[in-house]
Amino acid sequence: MTEITGRIHSIQSLGALDGPGIRFVIFMQGCPLRCGCCHNPDTWDFNAGMEYTPSELVNKAVRYKEYFGKEGGITVSGGEPLMQAEFVKKLFDLCHKENINTCLDTSGCILNDNVKKLLEVTDRVLLDVKYTSDELYRNHVGCKMESVIDFLDYVNSKQIPVTLRQVIIPTLNDNEENIVKLKDISNNYPCIDKTELLAFRKICQVKYDKMGKEFPFADIPEPTQKKIEGLNNLLK
Numbered sequence: 001m002t003e004i005t006g007r008i009h010s011i012q013s014l015g016a017l018d019g020p021g022i023r024f025v026i027f028m029q030g031c032p033l034r035c036g037c038c039h040n041p042d043t044w045d046f047n048a049g050m051e052y053t054p055s056e057l058v059n060k061a062v063r064y065k066e067y068f069g070k071e072g073g074i075t076v077s078g079g080e081p082l083m084q085a086e087f088v089k090k091l092f093d094l095c096h097k098e099n100i101n102t103c104l105d106t107s108g109c110i111l112n113d114n115v116k117k118l119l120e121v122t123d124r125v126l127l128d129v130k131y132t133s134d135e136l137y138r139n140h141v142g143c144k145m146e147s148v149i150d151f152l153d154y155v156n157s158k159q160i161p162v163t164l165r166q167v168i169i170p171t172l173n174d175n176e177e178n179i180v181k182l183k184d185i186s187n188n189y190p191c192i193d194k195t196e197l198l199a200f201r202k203i204c205q206v207k208y209d210k211m212g213k214e215f216p217f218a219d220i221p222e223p224t225q226k227k228i229e230g231l232n233n234l235l236k
């Protein structure tokens with residue numbers, strides 16, 4: 001039987017920002033959402049990217065195994081990895097055979113049978129909760145917040161450790177009310193053992209320019225370090 005293939009945008013051999021420890025990061029091609037803050041608009045198109053089989057990727061990842069240490073491993077990010085859940089499940093199966101830890105970086109917008117199977121072999125979920133308001137989700141992401149909460153409910157029921165992440169975007173979610181809601185989510189779900197606030201960055205403007213697309217948040221300033229520190233203090 002021919003091995004399933006996945007569409008990959010790019011690979012980062014040794015990443016330190018996407019999950020615990022040092023990680024081999026695979027960015028999947030294709031995303032159904034349209035976040036105004038998206039810094040990877042070049043991952044949106046489902047037909048672009050390169051095709052790989054799970055074995056081809058794991059063969060690459062094992063070369064870096066010595067750098068992973070106790071905490072590191074593989075992270076699949078995107079784009080939206082849940083759109084290729086069957087492929088990522090096969091990839092994670094092979095990772096486990098090689099004793100490589102698996103991490104899934106997702107918006108959590110989809111929950112179907114293939115996603116549930118994928119979660120069976122996922123060691124940690126990095127859940128990007130974009131906002132804590134359904135209105136902001138509908139206006140600036142393109143899905144209901146309820147879908148993300150349904151995903152989180154399921155992950156929690158399976159006791160998979162979750163790192164909650166949110167990009168802080170001035171004027172939209174850089175306020176106390178949002179942080180209080182984020183804290184509530186974290187307190188209500190025992191699976192969440194870490195919450196990370198990330199600063200909105202505009203370095204991606206060049207990608208939008210190159211693609212001839214408008215960067216929806218071009219006029220929003222980047223948050224100051226002081227602002228992020230203040231919000232982090234509220235989270236404690």
Ligand code: SF4
Pocket residue numbers: 031032033034035037038039040041043078079080107
């Ligand atoms: S989910 Fe990620 S890749 Fe998709 S639009 Fe949002 S930020 Fe971009």
